[in-house]
Amino acid sequence: MARAGLTADRLTQAAADLADEVGFENVTVSALARHFGVKDASLYSHIRNAQDLRVRLAVLALAELADRVSEAIAGRSGKDALVAFANAYRTYAREHPGRYSATQMALDPDIAADSAAGKHSEMTRALLRGYDLWEPDQTDAVRLLHSTFHGYVSLERSGAFHSHPRGVEASWLRALDALDSLLRAWPPG
Amino acid sequence: MARAGLTADRLTQAAADLADEVGFENVTVSALARHFGVKDASLYSHIRNAQDLRVRLAVLALAELADRVSEAIAGRSGKDALVAFANAYRTYAREHPGRYSATQMALDPDIAADSAAGKHSEMTRALLRGYDLWEPDQTDAVRLLHSTFHGYVSLERSGAFHSHPRGVEASWLRALDALDSLLRAWPPG
DNA sequence: TAGGCTTACCTAGAGGTCCTAGGCAAATCA
DNA sequence: TGATTTGCCTAGGACCTCTAGGTAAGCCTA
Numbered sequence A, B: 001m002a003r004a005g006l007t008a009d010r011l012t013q014a015a016a017d018l019a020d021e022v023g024f025e026n027v028t029v030s031a032l033a034r035h036f037g038v039k040d041a042s043l044y045s046h047i048r049n050a051q052d053l054r055v056r057l058a059v060l061a062l063a064e065l066a067d068r069v070s071e072a073i074a075g076r077s078g079k080d081a082l083v084a085f086a087n088a089y090r091t092y093a094r095e096h097p098g099r100y101s102a103t104q105m106a107l108d109p110d111i112a113a114d115s116a117a118g119k120h121s122e123m124t125r126a127l128l129r130g131y132d133l134w135e136p137d138q139t140d141a142v143r144l145l146h147s148t149f150h151g152y153v154s155l156e157r158s159g160a161f162h163s164h165p166r167g168v169e170a171s172w173l174r175a176l177d178a179l180d181s182l183l184r185a186w187p188p189g
Numbered sequence C: 001t002a003g004g005c006t007t008a009c010c011t012a013g014a015g016g017t018c019c020t021a022g023g024c025a026a027a028t029c030a
Numbered sequence D: 001t002g003a004t005t006t007g008c009c010t011a012g013g014a015c016c017t018c019t020a021g022g023t024a025a026g027c028c029t030a
Helices: A010-021 A029-036 A050-073 A076-095 A096-101 A109-114 A118-128 A137-156 A170-184 B010-021 B029-036 B038-045 B050-073 B079-094 B097-103 B110-115 B117-130 B136-160 B168-184
Strands: none
Touching: A010 A050, A010 A076, A010 B097, A029 A050, A029 B050, A050 A076, A050 A096, A050 A109, A050 B050, A076 A096, A076 A118, A076 A170, A096 B050, A109 A118, A109 A170, A109 B117, A118 A137, A137 A170, A137 B136, A170 B136, A170 B168, B010 B029, B010 B050, B010 B097, B029 B038, B029 B050, B038 B097, B050 B079, B050 B097, B050 B110, B050 B117, B079 B136, B079 B168, B110 B117, B136 B168
């Protein structure tokens, strides 16, 4: 019998694609095994368990997202960078709903440290260099921006904005305007 | 054999408590049946299926959260109301993590309309009466506030803020300052 | 190129969750 | 008190997770 040539990385990649197709919560070991035409038990040579698979998926997605954002803000600053960052973030979430869900998993602190999670706040911090903010305001602003981006795409996806006719796209652009003006006039402590 | 006296409402209440204990994703029909000392199959006289149970839980949590917020902002306006709203929201999410997770489910539009989901944006809109905002800025601001609140508690819970020593509480208060000043100086379209 | 070693994938099977069909008995009502 | 409703039951199928132990494919070395 020919071998399927499984590796942890190939499984993680396939799981990511599967997540985007059927939703993160529907990524199962069985479904993944079916995709490769092997038995469920065969996967357990490559991954520890189902949770391990999901964590690998989360780490993959965090790295991909960090790359996208990093590319988007390269060579930009100020509002230009803010908009590029935010759009890259939102676009990734829309194009890869399953992968994006994965990024919201609570990871073990040491796994999170190894992953690209840290790179995200670094990049947000880099973004803020175009504004006149210093610690601890900078950290507060990083948290506020991150929260708003995540909250927006999360609520947009859950349908929370569909109850009102105002276009979600237009609201998003105005939100970015608002954040830009907030960063330029950050209230004194 | 004495009956357990199950009803859809009692099941939903118990499911909500269970969610807060073990996490929303671990609320299963089996676990709920165990809690009442009955067989799994018995629950299907009261709920259609597992998904139906989760939707009921979401509707319950949305209503509870709306009540909390509504009580918090009663008789307040401006920044006072903003802070009360935000703290009620965050406190509910921290005290009832499982219930809060439930509120983030994507609901059918008609179920969402029946539920307290609409009350949330109404309340946010009421909040904004203390500021000088008119349509469509008002809707944009409602979405921004909602996003930020949700994003903040969501990220706080996933541990995304733990990598930095700056206190999460202090950042939160500063975020509210920032939002207040943003609403008072909303950039013109 | 034949032997041995590593390892990819297998079968078998236990335990859990979801859900349906059909049955009995408790509660309620006439 | 007899009839109806309904709450909870048993039985069982489908799917998912994961372990133990086995077979054979592919690689390394002599």
